[in-house]
Amino acid sequence: MSVLLWVIVPYLCLATFVVGHFWRYRYDKFGWTTRSSQLYEDRLLRLGSPLFHFGMLGVVGGHVIGLLIPESWTDALGISTETYHLVAIVGGLIAGVMALVGLVILVYRRRTVGPVFSATTTMDKVMYAFLAAAIALGMWNTIAGSILSVGGHYDYREGVSVWYRSFLAFNPQPDLMADAPLGFQLHALVAFGLFALWPFTRLVHVFSAPVGYLTRPYIVYRSRDEALGTHRDRRGWERVE
Numbered sequence: 001m002s003v004l005l006w007v008i009v010p011y012l013c014l015a016t017f018v019v020g021h022f023w024r025y026r027y028d029k030f031g032w033t034t035r036s037s038q039l040y041e042d043r044l045l046r047l048g049s050p051l052f053h054f055g056m057l058g059v060v061g062g063h064v065i066g067l068l069i070p071e072s073w074t075d076a077l078g079i080s081t082e083t084y085h086l087v088a089i090v091g092g093l094i095a096g097v098m099a100l101v102g103l104v105i106l107v108y109r110r111r112t113v114g115p116v117f118s119a120t121t122t123m124d125k126v127m128y129a130f131l132a133a134a135i136a137l138g139m140w141n142t143i144a145g146s147i148l149s150v151g152g153h154y155d156y157r158e159g160v161s162v163w164y165r166s167f168l169a170f171n172p173q174p175d176l177m178a179d180a181p182l183g184f185q186l187h188a189l190v191a192f193g194l195f196a197l198w199p200f201t202r203l204v205h206v207f208s209a210p211v212g213y214l215t216r217p218y219i220v221y222r223s224r225d226e227a228l229g230t231h232r233d234r235r236g237w238e239r240v241e
Helices: 002-027 043-068 071-076 081-112 114-118 122-147 160-168 174-178 182-200 202-207
Strands: none
Touching: 002 160, 002 174, 002 182, 002 202, 043 081, 043 160, 081 114, 081 122, 122 182, 122 202, 160 174, 174 182, 182 202
């Protein structure tokens, strides 16, 4: 069971993540979009979207630091274990609350605004469910494991983080995750499920950037009005005959 849950399933999800994005880009370029619904409603969107996106930036950044940076590195920098965990708890809770509140607002908007709800697909609903579960479980692990010490103190840097780095190095150590508390195990499984779904949802827009805007030519505007007026043209906006 340990090999199935912490070796086979994660690698299947990782393969689906990579191959799925290649397939999506190859055969569904026009579907590679956020499928924006801002045209239907923007009041709730202006509140929920920044909260969710900035919160998720903090969540992802915290995971990168916590999972990829070994404890020996922070020790070498003179960062004590207590300081590290304090920053991780405070920063993680702030980012998690922002992301969760933003997600709740976005889901509420999608459910209560008719045109937005009509544009919601089944895959959107599944994506929101996995996102909510992953964020909620992550916050529970932070509160229960680090603050309340439910089930005893567990240092994820000596277990989950080591397993994650061994997984990325293609030398997985499943026993490390098998010994982790249930909350961390559920969080990891939900996260891998989200990664497997990722290529088939609107989340693909994370890997899009308007790089072409930097090199595209200027847009030249021409007036169709023959009565051009008497005011002077601004510099750089001379009329083209």
